[in-house]
Amino acid sequence: QITLKESGPTLVKPTQTLTLTCTFSGFSFSTIGEGVAWIRQPPGKALEWLAHMFWNDDKRYSPSLKSRLAITKDTSRNQVVLTMTNMNPVDTATYFCARIRDSYAYGSYWGQGILVAVSS
Amino acid sequence: DIQMTQSPSTLSASVGDRLTITCRASQSINNWLAWFQQKPGKAPKLLIYKASTLESGVPSRFSGSASGTEFTLTISSLQPDDFATYYCQQYSTIGTFGQGTKLEIK
Numbered sequence: 001q002i003t004l005k006e007s008g009p010t011l012v013k014p015t016q017t018l019t020l021t022c023t024f025s026g027f028s029f030s031t032i033g034e035g036v037a038w039i040r041q042p043p044g045k046a047l048e049w050l051a052h053m054f055w056n057d058d059k060r061y062s063p064s065l066k067s068r069l070a071i072t073k074d075t076s077r078n079q080v081v082l083t084m085t086n087m088n089p090v091d092t093a094t095y096f097c098a099r100i101r102d103s104y105a106y107g108s109y110w111g112q113g114i115l116v117a118v119s120s
Numbered sequence: 121d122i123q124m125t126q127s128p129s130t131l132s133a134s135v136g137d138r139l140t141i142t143c144r145a146s147q148s149i150n151n152w153l154a155w156f157q158q159k160p161g162k163a164p165k166l167l168i169y170k171a172s173t174l175e176s177g178v179p180s181r182f183s184g185s186a187s188g189t190e191f192t193l194t195i196s197s198l199q200p201d202d203f204a205t206y207y208c209q210q211y212s213t214i215g216t217f218g219q220g221t222k223l224e225i226k
Binding site: 037039046047048049052060061062063064096098104105106107108110111112113 | 152156158162163164169209211218219
């Protein structure tokens, strides 16, 4: 059974750095083709792809957010970490992680999401 | 960046109706397109990938098709559980989603 779960702060202040962790089970970065993506959704708005990485450390970032994002993995812990610097109130959103596979960046399994508010 | 233009933004329909949602890519994406269903407060659910391949477990009343850079999601006979918001997503490059189509009960 494949599961993913996001964790991290639910409130950050403007200019702070957000660090989110996706902990997953049922697959492993030790397996060729596996990957994890981060997607966000502001309240009442559309989904936005942020970043993804595959088992072989292939990483891709949204061009509009590339300078603020970093994605890393811990294979032994089955975790992927996303950091986003210089948080702004417009970054208030539900952040999802999702499993992707075989170089195809669409999410076949998703976490429940974590709502992060940016406010002073 | 590849832009995805989805229409309509809202759709009112009744149980049993047949409907289509359209997504247009700003450039060729070689059918690297997925469709998702999202209900309030929930994560998106994958329905279709590679433009027309039905994800395992998804009812056969859902189907997808492609013609160049235009993609359609069709629901052949709406069921009560289908009222939700639908998104397309291209994955030819870093993912891009459409703006969503909210399907409401008429």
